[in-house]
Amino acid sequence: MITIKNLVKRYDDLLALDHIDLSVGKGVIFGLLGPNGAGKTTLVSILNGLTGFQEGEIEIFGLPLEQEPAAIRKRCAFIPQALALYENLSVIENLRFFAGIQKITGADLRHNLDYAISVNRLQPMLKQKAGTLSGGQKRRLNIAIGLLNNPEILYFDEPTVGIDPDGRNEILETIRNFKNDAKTVIYTSHYMPEIEKLCDEVAIIDRGRIIRQGLLETMLQEEKTDSVVIELLSSNSAQLHELVQKLEDVEVIDAATLVMQQQNSTKMGALLAALAAENITLKEIRYGTTNLESLFIRLTSSSHEGSDV
Amino acid sequence: MFKAMLIKEFILVWRDKYALAALFIMPSVFILIMSVALKDTFNRERTLLNYAVIDQDQSLQSSKMRIFLADNRALQEQHVTISGAAERQRALHENLHFVLTIAQGFSESYTQMEPEGSKLQLYAAADVRPEMLSLFKAEIALGVTRLRIEKMKTELAPYLPELVQELEAIDFHGEGLVNVRFNALAADEKPTSTQQSVPSWIVFGMFFIIIPMSTIFISERKQNTLMRMSAMNISIPALFAGKIVPYMVINQIQVWLMIAVGIFVVPFFGADALTLGRSISGLFMVSLGLSLAAIGTSVLIAVTVATVEQATTIGGIINILLGAIGGIMVPKFYMPSSMQELANLSPMSWGLEGFLDIFLRGFGPEAVVVDSLKLAGFGAGLLLLAGIVFSYKIRRGI
Numbered sequence: 125m126i127t128i129k130n131l132v133k134r135y136d137d138l139l140a141l142d143h144i145d146l147s148v149g150k151g152v153i154f155g156l157l158g159p160n161g162a163g164k165t166t167l168v169s170i171l172n173g174l175t176g177f178q179e180g181e182i183e184i185f186g187l188p189l190e191q192e193p194a195a196i197r198k199r200c201a202f203i204p205q206a207l208a209l210y211e212n213l214s215v216i217e218n219l220r221f222f223a224g225i226q227k228i229t230g231a232d233l234r235h236n237l238d239y240a241i242s243v244n245r246l247q248p249m250l251k252q253k254a255g256t257l258s259g260g261q262k263r264r265l266n267i268a269i270g271l272l273n274n275p276e277i278l279y280f281d282e283p284t285v286g287i288d289p290d291g292r293n294e295i296l297e298t299i300r301n302f303k304n305d306a307k308t309v310i311y312t313s314h315y316m317p318e319i320e321k322l323c324d325e326v327a328i329i330d331r332g333r334i335i336r337q338g339l340l341e342t343m344l345q346e347e348k349t350d351s352v353v354i355e356l357l358s359s360n361s362a363q364l365h366e367l368v369q370k371l372e373d374v375e376v377i378d379a380a381t382l383v384m385q386q387q388n389s390t391k392m393g394a395l396l397a398a399l400a401a402e403n404i405t406l407k408e409i410r411y412g413t414t415n416l417e418s419l420f421i422r423l424t425s426s427s428h429e430g431s432d433v
Numbered sequence: 434m435f436k437a438m439l440i441k442e443f444i445l446v447w448r449d450k451y452a453l454a455a456l457f458i459m460p461s462v463f464i465l466i467m468s469v470a471l472k473d474t475f476n477r478e479r480t481l482l483n484y485a486v487i488d489q490d491q492s493l494q495s496s497k498m499r500i501f502l503a504d505n506r507a508l509q510e511q512h513v514t515i516s517g518a519a520e521r522q523r524a525l526h527e528n529l530h531f532v533l534t535i536a537q538g539f540s541e542s543y544t545q546m547e548p549e550g551s552k553l554q555l556y557a558a559a560d561v562r563p564e565m566l567s568l569f570k571a572e573i574a575l576g577v578t579r580l581r582i583e584k585m586k587t588e589l590a591p592y593l594p595e596l597v598q599e600l601e602a603i604d605f606h607g608e609g610l611v612n613v614r615f616n617a618l619a620a621d622e623k624p625t626s627t628q629q630s631v632p633s634w635i636v637f638g639m640f641f642i643i644i645p646m647s648t649i650f651i652s653e654r655k656q657n658t659l660m661r662m663s664a665m666n667i668s669i670p671a672l673f674a675g676k677i678v679p680y681m682v683i684n685q686i687q688v689w690l691m692i693a694v695g696i697f698v699v700p701f702f703g704a705d706a707l708t709l710g711r712s713i714s715g716l717f718m719v720s721l722g723l724s725l726a727a728i729g730t731s732v733l734i735a736v737t738v739a740t741v742e743q744a745t746t747i748g749g750i751i752n753i754l755l756g757a758i759g760g761i762m763v764p765k766f767y768m769p770s771s772m773q774e775l776a777n778l779s780p781m782s783w784g785l786e787g788f789l790d791i792f793l794r795g796f797g798p799e800a801v802v803v804d805s806l807k808l809a810g811f812g813a814g815l816l817l818l819a820g821i822v823f824s825y826k827i828r829r830g831i
Contacts, residue, residue: 171665176828197666208661212448213441224437225675226665269661 125150125277125308126171132219133166133332135356140166142332144180148310148325150276153303153324155340157420158311163332164312165205168279171310172202182412184277185231207262207281208269211255215246220253223272232274240268245300260291267298277308284318316417318379326416330424345415352392354382357405360386366397377421434667438675439682440502445649446683452645456687460638461694464631465702468695471626481507481732482565487515487526490552492540494580498762499578502533527560531569532556533633541616554579612784615629631695636781638691639684640755641724643731643748646680650735651744663827664810677728677816684724688716701761710791715798718786722805726780733819736826755781783807 128147141163148154156164169175171182173193182189184196209218219240223233241247249257254265264284270278280299284292297332300322302309313319319326320340327337336343336408356364361379368374373385374395383389399406458575486502488495503510511529515521521532532555539552564819586597653659662672695707710716710816736741738744756762759781765773776782787804790796 128711140568174827194666197664200664202661202664204661206657206658208657210445210658211656212445217441217444221437222661224440224666225434225662225667227434273665419672421546 125152126184127181127186130182131167131170131182133163133170133175133177141170141177144329144334146327146334147338148308150308151303151306152325153299153309153323155319155326156329156415157309157314157316157326158312158329159300159314159317159424160275162329165281166331167279168202168278168312172200172381173197173277174202183395192250197227198273200273200277200279201269201273202279203281203283205285207266207335209262209265212253213258213390214251214253215257216250218265219268219272226273226415227273234401236274239274240271243271243301244268244388245294252329258291259287260294263287263295264298267295275307277310278302279293280309280311282313283311286314292318304381316420320416328420328423333391335423336419340416350386352384352387353377353408353410354384354395355407355409356399357381357407363404367402367404370397371398381421383422434671435675435678439679442649442676442679442683447647449645456638456643457639457690458684459641460634460687460691461698463634463637464691464694465595465699467634468627468704469702470494470700480509480760482530482569483509483511483527483528484533485511485513485515487521487532489537490535490539494540494543495535497580497583498535498576500540501579502572505572521556525556530558530561530565533573543577544584547826549580560572586621627695627699627705627707629764629789631691631707632785632792634687634763635691635720635788636723636759636784637761638687638754639720639726639784640730640752640781642680642683642687642727643734643752644745646676646728646731647735647738647744648741649736650676650732651741653742654735669823669827672733673816673820676732677725680731681721681724682727684727685720688720690764707792710793710797712791712797714800715787715791715796715801717806718798719784719791719801719808722787722808722812723780725782726784726808726815727812729812729815729819733815733822735758735820755779758782760785780808782813783811 126146128144130293131141131144132139133147144163144167152376158164158294166175168175170187171184173189173196185199187196189196189348204301212223213221219237223237228236242251245374246264247262248266249261254262257265267283278299283299284295287295299309299311323340325338326340326343327334330336349379355382357380361376364376364382367381368376369392372391373388374391375383375385376381382395384395397404446456446652451644454569479734484502486499488499499510502508513524515524515532526530533555536552538556542552555570555573556567582603586600588829589595629781650659659672665677671776692707692709697706700706710796731748734744734748734751738747758776760776761781765776765782768776783804787801787808790800790804
């Protein structure tokens with residue numbers, strides 16, 4: 125459905141996307157994961173034809189993006205991070221306006237409006253001004269606007285920023301249901317638990333490069349090792365680095381995370397004793413499992429180390 | 434697509450009470466105030482000058498001189514007692530334009546032509562306009578001439594009665610002698626303050642769309658609705674067209690609302706009602722040109738500045754400056770020639786001249802073609818420039 129080959133995007137001297145290759149199939153919820161400034165929004169902007177690029181090829185629905193941007197955009201929807209709606213218009217006025225400028229009329233308009241309203245549970249607030257909605261309701265309206273053209277691909281750029289956990293769960297539930305309608309979702313976020321809950325496939329992007337991509341489940345399975353992750357409540361990076369010099373097989377991931385490469389009770393005992401001696405409190409010890417967060421931390425920190433050399 | 438944009442812009446403006454006030458109420462109130470305030474400007478019956486006479490001669494001739502001066506309805510004698518230089522100076526400072534002293538011996542000397550023999554001394558207030566001084570001096574000269582003709586009549590009556598009869602028939606103020614007809618107006622029509630002020634404030638009011646239009650555009654830019662529209666296949670020309678069409682309609686509503694105020698509301702406040710002139714098509718040409726100029730200015734401001742606050746401030750300043758330069762606040766005929774040339778650079782001046790051609794001078798559409806094209810060209814140029822700036826900013830992700 126989406127094929128990206130050797131994509132390069134530069135802003136003057138800044139290399140925003142560095143030879144990206146990516147492929148996304150139909151009906152997949154695809155997570156684009158990366159820290160702030162990694163290039164996620166740039167990539168989504170390019171896929172929506174909002175920003176140009178210098179090198180590479182992009183095909184969507186089998187059509188080249190550079191030659192057929194209008195035909196492609198007609199079948200896609202972009203739900204931006206900012207609430208791209210009119211606060212002084214009511215919910216239904218917003219929906220009718222965005223449908224109107226896309227020339228959606230007649231039966232299509234009725235059908236698509238009903239779909240957008242029901243999926244996002246907006247029926248009770250149709251006549252309410254958008255400016256008076258709660259943060260979560262505004263986010264749902266933001267999504268509903270994206271559904272008006274009944275898109276086959278939906279691009280979500282950090283859609284849960286700034287809303288409470290209940291609102292976030294509602295939105296994730298809504299997006300998860302798009303899978304039932306055979307819609308493809310590209311979901312960018314730096315919230316790892318969201319991606320883990322939602323996505324089938326993931327690409328981890330850092331400093332404009334894709335450092336890992338594939339099925340989320342496979343990725344986590346492959347990462348599953350004998351390692352032990354030790355999460356700490358309080359410490360500092362310098363203190364940890366000093367501490368691990370005296371220990372074998374222990375690495376510092378960040379100021380609150382250590383990894384022991386192989387389970388070993390003697391070594392673990394020594395580590396715990398050293399932590400106790402330094403008055404460092406434990407938060408959690410995980411044996412033999414890898415979550416996306418630790419995978420992400422490991423990958424991005426090794427990517428940074430590599431680039432430092 | 435345009436229908437959706439039209440409805441959206443209308444709702445946004447309708448729900449913004451400050452925009453409504455700036456677009457419709459403010460110019461209507463201006464029209465009302467200025468028409469009423471200036472209603473006497475074109476009234477030939479009104480008093481222009483107040484003066485007092487100190488009659489030290491107390492003769493038949495000095496009394497007649499006072500009567501002759503009072504014949505002119507633009508002059509109003511104030512009967513005050515002035516008994517010294519200090520009182521005269523105070524009176525000229527407070528409410529009098531002139532004090533005329535008719536010295537003793539005037540009745541014997543008024544036939545002399547030499548200034549040194551004159552018994553008339555005129556004191557003028559320091560702020561009297563030169564043309565008013567000329568008017569009053571001419572009126573005094575006329576009074577003296579009439580006295581001399583009266584003397585001649587008395588002396589000639591026994592010898593030339595026919596000539597005396599002819600002299601009796603002279604109309605010194607030319608009421609029956611000169612028939613005044615104003616250019617392009619009907620015989621019984623006169624220019625009015627309403628015909629002068631309505632065009633000015635229509636032009637000024639139309640340019641006030643700068644504020645709501647640019648602030649809405651910047652909000653759309655900031656909230657990413659413009660980006661969303663781009664992702665929905667709305668091109669920059671279509672986006673601009675979607676702004677131009679609704680605001681042209683809003684401008685037309687403004688024009689006709691203000692004309693309606695001039696026709697129906699202004700007369701309730703004692704000023705003359707507005708008459709439409711003879712060219713509705715000319716009116717449309719000028720107002721559409723003005724719309725394009727105002728919209729071009731608005732869009733350029735909207736794509737150039739960063740915040741709504743900047744747009745409001747800069748938009749307001751540009752509007753007032755264009756109005757001041759363009760003869761809205763001070764009519765061009767009051768300006769010195771260098772300022773009049775500067776005024777000709779303001780699009781508001783082109784629009785005002787176009788409207789005055791229709792409302793005041795009664796011309797047809799052919800008279801406003803050049804001004805309308807200049808306005809449309811100015812607007813199109815600014816829109817093109819705005820398009821270039823906006824495309825650049827989009828490409829740069831600004």
